[in-house]
Amino acid sequence: MLFSTQGFLLLFLPVVLSLYYLCAPSRPARQWLVITASLVFYGLWDWRFVPFLVGMTVLNWVLACLWGWTRRRAWPIAGIVLNLGVLVFFKDANWIASVLAALRGQMHQPWDIVLPLGLSFFVFQKISYLVDLLRGQAPVYGLVDFLEFVTFFPQLIAGPIVRHNEIVPQFASSPRNDAMWENLSRGAILLLVGLAKKAGLADTLGSMCDPVFALGAQGHLPPTGQAWLAAVAYTLQIYFDFSGYSDMAIGMALMFGLRLPFNFDASYRAVSIRDFWRRWHMTLSRFLRDYIYIPLGGNRCGAARQATNVVATMLLAGAWHGAGWTYLAWGGAHGVALAMAHAWRRRQRAMPALAGWVLTLSFVMLSWVIFRAADMPTAGRMFMALAGLGGHEPVAAGHHGMVLLIAVAVALAGPSSQRAILRDMPPEPWVAAGAGIAFVLLVLLIGGRIPDPFIYFQF
Structure with missing residues (x-):
């Protein structure tokens, strides 16, 4: 679903916004609503990648928790390597293989690799968070906060590349306030x-x-x-x-x-x-x-x-x-x-x-x-x-x-x-x-x- 379609502008967005403000007094309710709506939005592109998005997000959160419990730098470093590996595999595997094949005078038959929508953007968000953990500049967030941070549908597909400290603290405030x-x-x-x-x-x-x-x-x-x-x-x-x-x-x-x-x-x-x-x-x-x-x-x-x-x-x-x-x-x-x-x-x-x-x-x-x-x-x-x-x-x-x-x-x-x-x-x-x-x-x-x-x- 594109932002610039009638279905999004006249149905999806008004419904999600209305429900969001109805449950605004409850932080858990409004957060789970946003997470659910974001996964539905992402799934309308290709449902096959919803488990991938959720799995990668939960795995990164688990690695952050392990760092919080042990203070061992190996955990966030493993997460950074994992995210970079996923990015290179989906985006560059076929190209790298074709370059290597050309050097040997051969032709590479492209593998059937489908690029998950918005991969570069949400991978960069996770990497920046893990690097900030290593630097001592980020806390270990709860799972719900981390899920909403990564999946928030307006910026999920193509940015902006939002840092954790720019948005997660805002989740605590109800949108029904003087500036509403x-x-x-x-x-x-x-x-x-x-x-x-x-x-x-x-x-x-x-x-x-x-x-x-x-x-x-x-x-x-x-x-x-x-x-x-x-x-x-x-x-x-x-x-x-x-x-x-x-x-x-x-x-x-x-x-x-x-x-x-x-x-x-x-x-x-x-x-x-x-x-x-x-x-x-x-x-x-x-x-x-x-x-x-x-x-x-x-x-x-x-x-x-x-x-x-x-x-x-x-x-x-x-x-x-x-x-x-x-x-x-x-x-x-x-x-x-x-x-x-x-x-x-x-x-x-x-x-x-x-x-x-x-x-x-x-x-x-x-x-x-x-x-x-x-x-x-x-x-x-x-x-x-x-x-x-x-x-x-x-x-x-x-x-x-x-x-x-x-x-x-x-x-x-x-x-x-x-x-x-x-x-x-x-x-x-x-x-x-x-x-x-x-x-x-x-x-x-x-x-x-x-x-x-x-x-x-x-x-």
Whole structure:
């Protein structure tokens, strides 16, 4: 079940919210309701993985309890190794086997491994918790708290990557408090904004870029104009698709009286690559910083070592996104760019903001081409087309052209939706009236077509 479907918006969410507020005075009742609803939500994708999700969660909790009883570091370390092993098996086993087979001059027959939905996100949550246990920065939670922390359905599939200390303490507070109506209203409007990003912009932008990348994957060189249109469209699509999901997740959580961390902050207005990673998928950026980059030595070492640390961190970020040379190349490119940015900063040279913005956005857009391509040969053909080798044909954006212009304007000039709605939106009746009308129109829009899954569901 997708957030952007009529069944979810008109049935699942209202029913779960109503029951949640009815049993709000009882902490056990509302927690078990959320856990049950989350497992139902996950099971509507594929019931085969519900036992896997529950089993992995309970196993991690047992390992945490064993650490609490014995204080032996072996228990959380075993959990970290287990989680990483599961992640590598499901995401990388076929790719690693194919690479090894190619080195031997053989072909690998892919194994029938189905990736559990949201695996990367809930595995990272467990790893961060176990690492914090080792650092003495986390308590051993009760089973119910831990189950709700991992399975909470708004953020279960694609984040934000929420840390235990950001949400578990909130479980103790009843949502029926003085802030209830404000939480419901601001959360609902942020949910609506995310829905508009997904259904109104991202899905249309995807229909503009998908055929061009498919042409490249089939071995053809796309026309240059179409290649540039596809590069721009995908740059906007992935932003509105993922930030839209984050808006919906954070908004829904607030409707349950729970605050999740911000995940996007007008990313395409960044004036440097470092600034970009402070604004894009912010919860992943801080995970990489706190659990990989800093333990490797961070910037507490010489220039060469720092460059190595940042490149290694971003290579792992690429591998986290998926198995394949394209993801490693994307992560490596960002690692090199960040290392160069650190070197530039050490020289204490200033770059004009406009020049920094143009350079950053250009690099990010070209790196998205690698990220989106089915494989490296496809990426090579797309770059050849972007360089003008694909021939010149008139580009007909058709009725999609207006959507593209709106997307550009919103991405470059619009406010950060999470900050604007949760911090700055005035409590005025006209806001509620406009939101209601927009919701009806969007529900009618999504009712007439098969919704596209969110891009980050595959990770």
